[in-house]
Amino acid sequence: MKTNKPLNLKLLKNIHNSITLSKYNRLIFYTISRHTKQYNLYILSLVLLILIPLSIRGIVWMTITNNNKTLQVEEIQLTSVKQMLTKEILMLDKKLANKKPKSNYLVINSSSNIFRLYKNNELVKEDKCSTGSYILLKNGEDQQWMFKTPKGEFKILGKTTSPVWKKPDWAFIEEGLPVPSLNHHSRYESGVLGDYALSLGNGYLIHGTLYQRFLGLPVTHGCIRLNDENLELVYRSLTTGSRVYIY
C-alpha cells in the first residue's frame, strides 16, 4: 500500500541551495581554471627564463674548460725542454736570492706591533714592539703633527749608546707646556730612550722605553720602541747600513 508522505520543505530548500551553489561553484571553478592556465603559462615562462640562461652558462663552462691542448711528443724532446726550463728557473732563483740583504736585517710590522730580526736570512728573534699611534695632533689651524711610523725600506744611518732625547715642539704642545727656545736645556732629556738608539733618518729612531707595559700597542710618535733586552740584541746585530723593512 502506497502512502503519501508530506513534502519535506526543508529538504527541498537544501536541494535548491545546493543547485544554486553549484552554479556559483562552477562559475568560480571555470574562472580559476581559466586563470590557472594563464598562471601556468607565466610560471613556465619564468622557469624557462631561469633555465635557459643557466643551461647556456653550463654549456659555456663545458666548452671553455675542455679546450686545453694535449700533446704527444718524443721523450728526448720533452727531457731537453724540462732541463732548459729547470736551468731558467735556477737562474731566476739566483737573481731573486741576490736581492736578499747580505747582512742582518730587521722587519717591523706596524699593524701588529711585532718585530722580526733576521741573521743570515734566518729568523732569530720575534717579539713585541711599539710603533706610531696614528694620532693627528692639532695645535690651532696652523700646526699639526701625524704620529705614524713610515713604511718601506730603510737603512740604519747611525748608532748611539745612552742617547739623549732632544724634545721637539710637539712634545711640549702635547703636554700643554709652552714651547721653549731651540736649544733650551728643558729640551734635553736623558734616560727616556733606553740604553741604545739606532737612527733611521728624519728623526725616526729605534730605541728603548720606560713604558714597557705599552709594548705591542701603537703608542709612539713614529719611532720604534723595544724592550731593553731586544734593544740590546738589535743594537748588537745591526750595523750602520743594515736594512730595516717597515710595513
Added chain:
Amino acid sequence: MKNIKIKTLKFIFLFSAVILLIWLISIAVAPYHKLNEIQKITNQDSSLNDKFDNIYYHNELESLIKDKIYKESLLKLSENDSIHLAINLVDSTVNLSIKGIFIHQAKIANLKTDKFWNSLSIKEELKLFSRPLMVQSIYTTIVKEPVVVREAPKDTLEASLNAWKPDTLIQNPAYIMLQTEYNFRIIIEQFENEPSFFNRVKLKFRNHLRFENLKESASNFLTFRRQEYIPTIIIELPTEDIRSIYRAIPTNTLIAIKM
C-alpha cells in the same frame, strides 16, 4: 576595453620576459667572450709568440712553466721600491714583498677559485702572469690609516685629563676586494667569523659587490655593450694578516700570482 587591457598587460609581460631573457643570456655567455678576449690579447703579443714553443702545452711541463712564470713576475716585482703582494695559490700563501724580500707571509685558510681559471691555457697564463698585475681599484671594510684627531691641550691639567687611550685598537671586520688589470678580482676575506656583527659586515661587503656587478651589467646591456665577466679568486686569511697586508700596500699595488 577589458580585453585590450589584458592584451596590453600580456604584451608587456612577454616583452619584459624576452628582454630579461636576452640580458640573462648575454650574462651567461660572458665567460666565453672573456676567454676570447684573453686569447686575442695573447695571440697579438708577437714577442710571446716568438719565444713560445708548442711543447709547453705538454702536461708534464705545466708545473715547471708555472714556476717560471711566478719567478719572472717576482723578479719584476723586486724592481719596484714599494711593498707589493705575491699570491702563491700552489703553496697557499699570501706574501708581502719589498725589493724581492718576503717581509710577511700569511697562510691561506680557505681558497675558492673561479672555474674560469681552468680554461686558461699555459700560453695565456704566460701572457697574463709573467709580470705583476696592477691593482686598479680597492674596496674594503677597514681603514687604511686609523687616524685619531686630537686637539692640543691648553695646559698641563687638560693634558693629564686627555691621557692616551688605545683608540686604534678598535677593529672592524676585514674584507678587501682588489680589482686588477684585465678585470680580475681578488677578494680577501677574514677567516674568523664569530659574532653576528661580523656576518652583517660580510653580507654588506658582498652585497655591495653584487650591486656594483648588477649596475655594471645593466649599464652594459642598456648601452649595447658586451657583458663583462670578472674571474674571481676568494682567499680567506686570519684577520690580523689582512689588516697588516692592507695597511702595507700602496693604492696602486702590484700583485704577482702563481696559479
